[in-house]
Amino acid sequence: MTSPSSTEATESTPIDISEIKVNGAVITPDEIAREMQFHASESQESAVNKSSEVLIIQELLMQKAKELGLDKDVPEDGDVPKQEAIIGRLIDQEAKKPLVMEEECEKYFNENKEHFVSKEMLELKHILLGADPKDADQRAEAKQKAEALISSLAASIDEFGALANEHSDCPSKETGGSLGQITRGQTTPEFDSAVFELEEGLAKEPVESKFGYHVVYINKRLPEKQLEFEHVKDDVAHMLIEFGQRKAISLYIHNLIDKAEIEGINFEIGKQV
DSSP, X not given: OOOXXXXXXXXXXXXXXXXXXXXXXXXXXXXXXXXXGGOOOSSHHHHHHHHHHHHHHHHHHXXXXXXXXXXXXXXXXXXXXXXXXXXXXXXXXXXXXXXXXXXXHXXXXXXXXXXXXXXXXXXXXXXXXXXXXXXXXXXXXXXXXXXXXXXXXXXXXXXXXXXXHHHOOSGGGGGTTEEEEEETTSSOHHHHHHXXXXXXXXXXXXXXXXXXXXXXXXXXXXXXXXXXXXXXXHHHHHHHHHHHHHHHHHXXXXXHHHHSOEESSBTTTTBOO
């Protein structure tokens, strides 16, 4: 009979969960165990620590909100859970979003221009000859039909719209096969990787995807382009405001922890004592 390894035995044996007190308020082992389902981790100990930390922070924020009277008149049946609504009030009051000047935004932009580049895009149209990926005969027939359409279009590309309307199994047939402008990742992986390797014009071979075979025409390639500050300054401002508020929230929580009396866990290093 084979016995489990010591590592497997350790991982399969539930570890003890200690009661935690936060300024005298008790967080029970059962509450920690329920919270663990939301925190995937490499070990039970790590999951316990993560869950304990989340519950401690929630308790501290709720205590502070009640101290400031921010738990009053919160709807029981609102769109947001009551505890979340109360903590939201506290954050809005105590860790307000910072004001960001345009000069700060422009400075950040100039120091991080590589992050403000438009993605490479293709403007293209296609004709889809649909085929079940599990039906070899159907796929062979679709490929053959796609090759025949490519031969026809090589002689008269102006017929693309009419042929798309007649033969395509994609809704884009109604607009002459046009898919508009796409960036990488917007279509299925196999179609995406194939079409971004094509030159402008009619593809010489059908492009295969799980949907079947595609006759593809690249109208235009639009390369990556450095964006101007004027076009992105609102996005930069929003990002800096979010950065600033996250920093303010983190500092506020750390201040609450520093002033709190927490028993049952060494909160700074996340290990129970």
